[in-house]
Amino acid sequence: MSELFDAVDALVASRSPLPPAEERKRLRQAHGLTLDEVAAVLKVRRATVSGWESVKKSVEPRGPEREAYARLLNKLAELYPAPAAPDPAAPAMFTGRSDLAEARTLPTEPPPAAAATAEHETTRPAPASAGAEQAxxxxxxxxxxxxxxxxxxxxxxxxxxxxxxxxxxxxxxxxxxxxxxxxxxxxxxxxxxxxxxxxxxxxxxxxxxxxxxxxxxxxxxxxxxxxxxxxxxxxxxxxxxxxxxxxxxxxxxxxxxxxxxxxxxxxxxxxxxxxxxxxxxxxxxxxxxxxxxxxxxxxxxxxxxxxxxxxxxxxxxxxxxxxxxxxxxxxxxxxxxxxxSTAVTGLELMTALHPPTRASEPDADGKRHSEHNPGSLGKDPVDCAPCEAPDGHPLLKDLPRFHVRGPAEKLFEEAYDWARPMTDAECTLRHLVGIDVNMAFAAGANGLPVGLGAPTHVERPVFDPKLPGSWLADLSHVDLSRVKIGKDKWADLEASLLPSPFTPKGERPEGPAWYATPTVAYAVELGYEVRPLEAYVRYDNGRYLDGWYQRLRDAYLATMADLGVHTDMAPADFLAAMDGYRERDPELAAVASAIKATVKGGLGKLRERPRGDGWRPGQPWHALSRPTWRPDIRAAVISRTRINLHRKIVKHAAFTGQYPVAILSDCVLYAAGGPSPLDFLPYRSGKPLPGGFKLGINPGLVKHEGTQSVLWGEGVRERFNAPGLNLARYIKDGTVTDLDNGE
Incomplete structure (x- = not known):
């Protein structure tokens, strides 16, 4: 009877169920086994195992090898069950840590235009013909x-x-x-x-x-x-x-x-x-x-x-x-x-979201043609206004060789680099606390009307805050000691402790100068009359950067959420979540850094300067042939970003009596009694000052940049004999070198 049972077992084993060929290969690869290793255990040739995994050849094992092979696959299937199709809204992702043997799941977000498919494709090499370059x-x-x-x-x-x-x-x-x-x-x-x-x-x-x-x-x-x-x-x-x-x-x-x-x-x-x-x-x-x-x-x-x-x-x-x-x-x-680079990608993203052309509606013959895509910059470059042209531009080739253009000839909208000596009262405090605006330039681009076409020159224009352009105006009469901060509300401020909103160095303008629309609009907002002398305006305009901002914002917020920093956190919880977030997952932190660099670099590319030793002033350079070479758009974004920051500084000063010690781009430095931003930001019942600084991860909100002691700051300035040295540049880790100072 036992012989009959053995025969039955052998008969069953000879028909042991096997998974499809592609599943066999998946299981072998999942365990890190080579074809040679499997062949050696089963005592068959490598080509035999390869044939069992080939859908094209449809080779099936027989006899005792089949039973052993089925046993191997069953064991591997227990270790590596076939994964179900993932939820497109939260695909699984490997850790990216080479020192971890086990994987964990990280929430990710598919792009708005697409959800992930549930199938992959694996391929096997095929022999190439002798001497052929292509397999x-x-x-x-x-x-x-x-x-x-x-x-x-x-x-x-x-x-x-x-x-x-x-x-x-x-x-x-x-x-x-x-x-x-x-x-x-x-x-x-x-x-x-x-x-x-x-x-x-x-x-x-x-x-x-x-x-x-x-x-x-x-x-x-x-x-x-x-x-x-x-x-x-x-x-x-x-x-x-x-x-x-x-x-x-x-x-x-x-x-x-x-x-x-x-x-x-x-x-x-x-x-x-x-x-x-x-x-x-x-x-x-x-x-x-x-x-x-x-x-x-x-x-x-x-x-x-x-x-x-x-x-x-x-x-x-x-x-x-x-x-x-x-x-x-x-x-x-x-x-x-x-x-x-991240800069190139930032610029390419603008074009990808607003392609220059589209297919037209069918004509009488049923044919479609390429036509301008409304809302885009088009496929042909346009000249900038002379005041918007950087030094060396072909528009300026007739200027004397060593001529230096002043504010009345050159639009100069740049980020802040401003600092002042500390007051006696500030020196009695213990800490210098830096706060940094999240994705400040992205926030400055959001909802901003920019020119889509060529500029139109206008003499003695009436200023229109909704019209993108460059305006020659005298803003020297704007007095920051008394400014309008609401519909019918004025504030008296210490103007000497504030930077001017109209110049990157924070100096009060001395006469007419060229400004982008957001800068002139802010002068009007502060309660002062403005009468431009001339302007280059762009009647063809639109919110070209809105989609660009939204995609980069969503990318940044999704990545920071993966790192444990969310948009709905209380101030203290947000500061705690930001502390050491890079160490939680350095790879995702690199993605967040690249996203931020995409914003700044993309905007910088709008006014790309010439490269290479062969260029000479007055000659065109390659970037000028792009429709996306638009220094006016860059200037408008920087102008709005600087104005957004100044508006918050004014609201904070009017409410608290506190003034910044230094500003570098989107980082603002305050003297405070404690080391945390919560030691000087005016929160009441968890709510920030309306129109002022608010802690959070969203673009336009602020995070903690770094804290050093007031003694450190005074020591650094004394070391370099520079009472106005910009300490915001070094607040992150306190490291200062001679090279950093540029002296």
């Missing part, structure tokens, strides 16, 4: 998998995550991939913990694979816009594999690219791929002319060539591939796929 197409089947991180040493499992920004089935693997080489195999780390095998043996083949098989990219952010090109981030190991240097020479760093005769560039040219004028550098675009709606562009990012500025991305360039994918993937999903 032959290989089989690919979609799986929802947990992928192994493939780092050397102890292998760690990375839970799957919905790819950032993927709704189009063509982009189901997310917007980008970090390409690395492990044990001789080229791997592409995608968002969601997905790892793709890369068969490409050259950069041209890698570009082809990315466009034709990798399913990388990101849907457009606006109806008339274009989908984002896929981004490939090359590690040092990948650079070596594909014949590129792991670091740039000094000369190459200055040039921003490798030489045009490099063998990889020659390979690209032979394969009919092109590079933009910036060549193959830290950020490179490889493309072929588009054919219809077909995408033919891939962007490269090379961290070891300093593509990821440490001032904005922290230590991201040194992260392992999976963790770097996480950082860039979160940024891509919440802002957009990086197109270069």
């Amino acid at each position: 032959a197409p290989h089989s690919a089947r979609p799986t929802r998998s947990t992928s192994t991180s493939h780092r050397t040493g102890a292998r760690k499992t990375v839970p799957a995550e919905a790819p950032a920004g993927a709704t189009d089935p063509g982009y189901e693997n997310g917007p980008l991939a970090v390409v690395d080489v492990v044990d001789g195999q080229v791997l592409a780390y995608c968002t969601g913990g997905l790892v793709l095998d890369v068969p490409s043996r050259s950069i041209p083949a890698l570009v082809d694979w990315t466009l034709n098989e990798a399913k990388l990219g990101q849907p457009k952010l606006s109806g008339p816009g274009k989908d984002a090109d896929p981004l490939l981030v090359l590690t040092e190991a990948a650079l070596k594999r594909y014949g590129l240097p792991t670091a740039l020479t000094h000369e190459e760093r200055i040039a921003g690219r490798i030489p045009e005769d490099h063998k990889v560039i020659r390979q690209l040219h032979r394969a009919d791929w092109k590079l933009t004028k910036r060549g193959l550098g830290p950020w490179a675009r490889i493309y072929r002319p588009a054919q219809g709606s077909e995408r033919n562009c891939v962007q490269l990012c090379v961290p070891s060539w300093h593509a990821l500025d440490a001032r904005h991305w922290g230590h991201a360039a040194q992260l392992p591939p999976a963790e770097l994918t996480r950082v860039l993937g979160v940024y891509a999903s919440r802002v957009m796929t990086p197109r270069g």
Whole structure:
């Protein structure tokens, strides 16, 4: 009878249920097993195990190997159950910490235009024909998998995550991939913990694979816009594999690219791929002319060539591939796929949200044409007004060579850099406390009307606070000792303790000067009459930056919420949450830093200056050919940001009698009896002064920047013999050097 039972068991075992081929591969990879390891245990050839995992070949195990294989898969399935499709509103995300073996879930937010799909696709390499630059197409089947991180040493499992920004089935693997080489195999780390095998043996083949098989990219952010090109981030190991240097020479760093005769560039040219004028550098675009709606562009990012500025991305360039994918993937999903530096991306985001053209309605023949997209800056650049032109601009080529333009010739709207000596009363206090406005320039852009077209010159205009432009006006009569702070309410202030709102250095203007609309409007708001002498106004205008502000605001708030800082916190709870938030998750903190840099850098790009040794004053430079070269928009945002800050300072002074000791951009320094902002900010029953400073994470609210002692401040000023030294520059950590002082 026992023989019959054994026969029955053998018969059942010969038909042991097995999961689909793609699930078999997922389970093996989840445990970090290679094909060779499985083959050795089951005493079969490596090709046999590979066949069992191939959907195309449909090879099934038989006999005792089937029973053993089924047992292995059952054990792995217990350890790594197939993940259910994630909630698109809160996709799971791996920690990005190389020292943690277990993963935790972090709340994330999909982009407004897209929710993540539930499927990934894994790929297997196929042999390339002899001498071919491009690998032959290989089989690919979609799986929802947990992928192994493939780092050397102890292998760690990375839970799957919905790819950032993927709704189009063509982009189901997310917007980008970090390409690395492990044990001789080229791997592409995608968002969601997905790892793709890369068969490409050259950069041209890698570009082809990315466009034709990798399913990388990101849907457009606006109806008339274009989908984002896929981004490939090359590690040092990948650079070596594909014949590129792991670091740039000094000369190459200055040039921003490798030489045009490099063998990889020659390979690209032979394969009919092109590079933009910036060549193959830290950020490179490889493309072929588009054919219809077909995408033919891939962007490269090379961290070891300093593509990821440490001032904005922290230590991201040194992260392992999976963790770097996480950082860039979160940024891509919440802002957009990086197109270069944070400054470049900030500018590109403006265009992505307001494309210059759109398709027209069908004409009589049923054809559509390209037409101007209302609310955009259009596809052609416009000249700025002469007063808005920076020194060296072609509009100023007829000026004498050494002529220095004064306030009546040049619009000079910049952020504050102001300080004053402390009063005797302030010196009796113990602390200097700095508060910093969150995303101040983003808040300044919100709801701001800006010009969309060319300026119109007007003589003796009547000032209109709703009309964007540059105004030549005399504001020297505005007296800060008595200002209007409400509809029928005036305040008497110590004007000597306040900066002027009209100049970056806080000095009172001495005569006519050029100002952006928000600055002149504030003079009227303070209760003074203004009669401009002339103006360059823009009748074609709109709130061009609203969508830009909203997307960056949402990205910042979502990231800070992931770090434990929320918008509805009480003041004390907010200060506690901000204390050490970077250490909770340094990778997400790097994303928050990059988002803030995107704001400032994008606005800075609106007035990009010439680069390179070949430029001479009076000659045009490359940035002038962009429709987004708009110094007037930059000036308007900075003007409004500075005015917003001054308005809060005035309200605070009128209510408390406290005045700032120093201001640097969006950081304000006060003397206080205690070390916390709550020791001088006037909260009553948890509510702030209306119109004054309010603690919180939203753009326009303030956070604690740093605290030092009054003795420290006086000592620093005495050390440099500079009673007006701007202490706000050093309040964060108190470190001051001779180099910082610039003397």
